[in-house]
Amino acid sequence: xxxxxxxxxxxxxxxxxxxxxxxxxxxxxxxxxxxxxxxxxxxxxxxxxxxxxxxxxxxxxxxxxxxxxxxxxxxxxxxxxxxxxxxxxxxxxxxxxxxxxxxxxxxxxxxxxxxxxxxxxxxxxxxxxxxxxxxxxxxxxxxxxxxxxxxxxxxxxxxxxxxxxxxxxxxxxxxxxxxxxxxxxxxxxxxxxxxxxxxxxxxxxxxxxxxxxxxxxxxx
Amino acid sequence: xxxxxxxxxxxxxxxxxxxxxxxxxxxxxxxxxxxxxxxxxxxxxxxxxxxxxxxxxxxxxxxxxxxxxxxxxxxxxxxxx
Numbered sequence: 001x002x003x004x005x006x007x008x009x010x011x012x013x014x015x016x017x018x019x020x021x022x023x024x025x026x027x028x029x030x031x032x033x034x035x036x037x038x039x040x041x042x043x044x045x046x047x048x049x050x051x052x053x054x055x056x057x058x059x060x061x062x063x064x065x066x067x068x069x070x071x072x073x074x075x076x077x078x079x080x081x082x083x084x085x086x087x088x089x090x091x092x093x094x095x096x097x098x099x100x101x102x103x104x105x106x107x108x109x110x111x112x113x114x115x116x117x118x119x120x121x122x123x124x125x126x127x128x129x130x131x132x133x134x135x136x137x138x139x140x141x142x143x144x145x146x147x148x149x150x151x152x153x154x155x156x157x158x159x160x161x162x163x164x165x166x167x168x169x170x171x172x173x174x175x176x177x178x179x180x181x182x183x184x185x186x187x188x189x190x191x192x193x194x195x196x197x198x199x200x201x202x203x204x205x206x207x208x209x210x211x212x213x214x215x216x217x218x219x220x
Numbered sequence: 221x222x223x224x225x226x227x228x229x230x231x232x233x234x235x236x237x238x239x240x241x242x243x244x245x246x247x248x249x250x251x252x253x254x255x256x257x258x259x260x261x262x263x264x265x266x267x268x269x270x271x272x273x274x275x276x277x278x279x280x281x282x283x284x285x286x287x288x289x290x291x292x293x294x295x296x297x298x299x300x301x
Contacts, residue, residue, distance in 0.1 A: 019257055058287070062270075062286065062289065063286075066285075066286060081298055089271065094291070102289055102291045103290040104229070104233065104234075105236050105237060106236070107234070107236055108236075109236050109237065109240055115230060145231065147234075149233060149291075150291075163270075174234070174236075207280070
């Protein structure tokens with residue numbers, strides 16, 4: 001699988017994501033700086049990593065969503081290319097409107113950093129197929145702005161179309177309907193608040209993140 | 221020319237910062253506080269624009285493109301003076 005990790009000033013999970021991708025797919029991802037205007041040729045996956053792009057100034061993900069490379073990520077998504085946004089990357093995807101809704105300040109106001117149990121709501125997606133029959137996993141979150149918001153009609157549509165991919169079993173941030181991850185209509189763009197790159201190494205014990213990258217590798 | 225943009229969460233969107241501020245004010249004895257909403261103010265200095273309507277149009281465009289996330293936020297543009 002040919003992948004690229006987008007790097008913004010303030011990204012801090014980009015290298016972890018690269019390590020996880022290389023370990024799972026056997027291929028080193030390209031690291032692409034936000035000022036680039038094009039993604040590498042014949043790319044399968046563009047990953048928008050976690051972190052605090054542009055210091056979270058104005059709103060989390062707001063500046064990153066307007067950077068030149070994100071226009072290229074949009075074109076990649078519109079062609080049906082795979083896009084995964086993790087944490088700050090999810091915020092960027094809602095800011096670009098590649099995904100509906102928005103991510104607001106956590107309900108409890110605090111930065112939440114811990115392992116969270118998740119229900120795999122839809123295991124028949126390009127992001128979750130490698131979970132096979134497993135319906136639960138544990139992946140850590142680390143965010144201050146992770147409360148997913150959308151209007152009721154949008155939430156109904158997401159649920160009805162199987163686009164709510166992961167749900168919190170013990171909601172850490174007040175997200176509407178316990179949403180932890182959603183996909184676009186095409187099923188090729190997913191945003192998730194939990195960090196799969198942090199649980200993709202056997203020596204760390206948990207492997208929930210591995211299955212996400214494995215799914216992508218199988219989909220590509 | 222100057223412009224002042226005020227951005228805040230739309231009515232109905234839970235403002236947890238506002239809730240915390242209202243709670244703290246009540247604890248300080250300001251019992252009159254029913255609700256607080258926290259937003260942000262962005263002051264802009266605009267060069268080469270002398271027409272107020274032109275300024276308003278440009279700043280509104282800025283709000284739509286960057287300054288506000290209109291999914292959850294509303295904004296107000298003032299051209300003082």
